[in-house]
Amino acid sequence: MKHLVLSLVLMLAAAPLHAEIEEVTSPGGFDAWLVEDHSIPFVALEIRFRGGASLDAPDAQGATNLMVGLLEEGAGELGAQEFARARDSLAAKFSYNVSDDAVSVSAQMLTENRDEAAALLRSSLVAPRFDEDAIERVRGQVLSGLRSAQTDPRSMASRAFDSLVFGDHPYSGPIEGTTDSVEALSREYIVAAHETALTRERVYISAVGDITAEKLGPLLDKVLGDLPQEGAPLPAEADLNLPGGVQVEEFETPQSVAVFAQTGIKRDDPDFFATYVLNHILGGGGFESRLQTEVREKRGLTYGVYSYLSDKDAAQLWAGSVSSANDSIAEAIRVIRDEWARIGDEGVTEEELRDAKTYLTGAYPLRFDGNSQIANIAVGMQMDGLSPDYIANRNDMVEAVTLEQINRVARERVDPEKLTFVVVGQPEGLDGSIN
């Protein structure tokens, strides 16, 4: 079988997308990316507002999250139930989400009733009611989620980690806020969050499916045209506290959960692709990475260990996670540290680099396999400041990474001394001292 593989190591000839991205500007001035595909009679519309939960004022943590949770709980003339009935009658699908850096709105609308669905979507974005009974109901749901997270080892680990690493930056606290802050959020805070988080100057849009540019422009003007122009200031760059070592949070549970990170890299850094490929070899992807091989396959210490580059608007991390029984987490962490140091000292081999490139370039077109997926990718690219031709050029940039470059990046950027672990559980044999 091995010879067969070698004969198949070749670039994918097919372009990722059959259809082209068209840049559309609406009569009202909204820029959007459109991929027309009329084979299925619906359109996926992806709208994203830069800012997200990091716009929360220090005395209103969780306001953006609560606000986003209320967008589908009544708008314009319609109360919460009436809104839901109207949406369901049209079989439109709307979802509203918040992350540290963005509020995301995903809509799927049937061609047959697109205008009605768009009118409903508009009212949820432009004229949400924030009725008191809806506020209390959604607040109760958020508080319930926060209670659950307080004793869930995985949530506990990422919360403790964010708090250690991000200090007093908005990224430090949970997107949902805290029990105290959410209980204290009055309607004024929610209205204010709406006015500052959903604004014209911060919006990114893509549409994929059964719609033309001529129809899309007016639709966008209708859905978004009445939003305020300017939003709240975006947060400053975070000062990362990555001292190295291990911080342990004792919690009675059989398996310890660890999250870890060192400093990452900005997407527009000339070394980004080399670091991206390097991470793939170290801990990205499925069963193939060094971390999976050493921690899972050879030693059976975990069900899964991963590392990834996290590029937030105001912070870059090279992060990862692992979980292992309390009596084996120390060994898992030792192996991860050894692998972290080894890839920094020795770099990667020619063969590893070649395999990683073949995987990454081959896997890229597989992402473009549905209207909603394509809309998601297209809006993410806009937020990253990329142009549509990135799709055609991205694999060339992966291919351009040389062994010399990737090993220089490994020497310069891999930093096992500053690799900082937060562990939740009852780990045995970990000294639990932050450097």
Place this chain on the structure above:
Amino acid sequence: MPKPSVWLFALAAWLSLPGIALAADNVTTFQLDNGMNVVMIEDTRAPVVTHMVWYRVGAADEPPGQSGIAHFLEHLMFKGTEKLEPGEFSSVVARNGGSDNAFTSQDYTAYFQRIAADRLGLVMGMEADRMANLRLTDDEVLPERDVILEERNQRVENSPSALLREQHSAAQYLNHPYGDPIIGWRQEMEELDRAAALDFYETHYAPNNAVLVVAGDASPDEVRKLAEKHYGGIEPNPDLLPRTRPQEPPQLAERRLTLRDARVSQPYLSRSYLAPERDSGAQEEAAALYLLAQVLGSGQTSVLNQRLQIEDNIAVQVGAWYSGTSLDDTTFNLAVVPAAGVTLQQAEEALDDVLTEFVETGPDAEHLNRIKMQLRAEEIYDRDDASALARRYGQALTSGLTVEDVQAWPDILQDVTAEQIVAAAERVLDPQKSVTGQLLAPEVTQ
């Protein structure tokens, strides 16, 4: 304000014509001479294929005392054959830009790859190879057993709600193996070994016990040629046993269980009832139960959401679901997460009141119309996701259903009446035949 009723009518008329027919048109099915079923779902929008092999064997087919062996074997299927080194299967897929994985349920075990369409033959060749030529040594088997124990830690032991689900299922099924967890009971997992895995493999893995599903950018002719080339030469197993499992006796007493765990900070209530599954050629009862779950617990306008969350502030979350695609009797499930200050007992009483009332009043006609409208629209949205269609066919064909059953299901759902939903509720939601679970923090002792 939109006028739902007008649009409902227009869309219903339009949907009943081309949409549903198209959804089925791109599906081709055939059988190889050795008994392997093939389903091909054509979607040429992207140069990608999903290739899946589903075996008609799952955790409920395990020998007594070996819970978890079906899932353990699924992991070990990546450990090599006469031609492939351990781990090489996945690394070849990865080196060709693809991704691969597998999953195990009570009724099936499935292996899949997503890869560029021109590599379909490559993954078929490897999948066919491991259908017949698995090689295992203790050097691979023993560390992998530690991996599945860590998987159990991660999925179950670290989560009180997962522990309650496991206990709840065990209480639901007195006699049927659905009461044993797919991942296995820990003490039995610790004893699983190479011999048990190979025994299970030889008993159940054969082309006449498998379904090949290909979805994506390939033509039916091409798939047929490739399937015959790679799978056609594998000998069928003439000794396949019928899938008969011990069945449930009539339930005569309601069952209750309470899990107290210091890690619980949000209590909740779970409820289940034994329920009939979708049967080939007779899916009407299952369709009524499916709609009952939608009416009761799906979405903001569902009956439970309306009553317990919006009107009475009893709950912060409610749910109802019915997993009809199952080889044997399945369950109808309800769950309530109480609002702050509401006890589980109060939540349960409120839940039961709503159920009793529902059986008397039945579903609201407009609500039912909205649900049916959404189900019709799903036929359109689903065409955007060929992998999901592939899973639907694979799951059905390993759970006692046929391609015809899958394709008839949307129309059967549309034909369900309000009376049938109430009748299904009356039959299934019988308090004497219920299992109720409570997840709670420990009682505080002074």
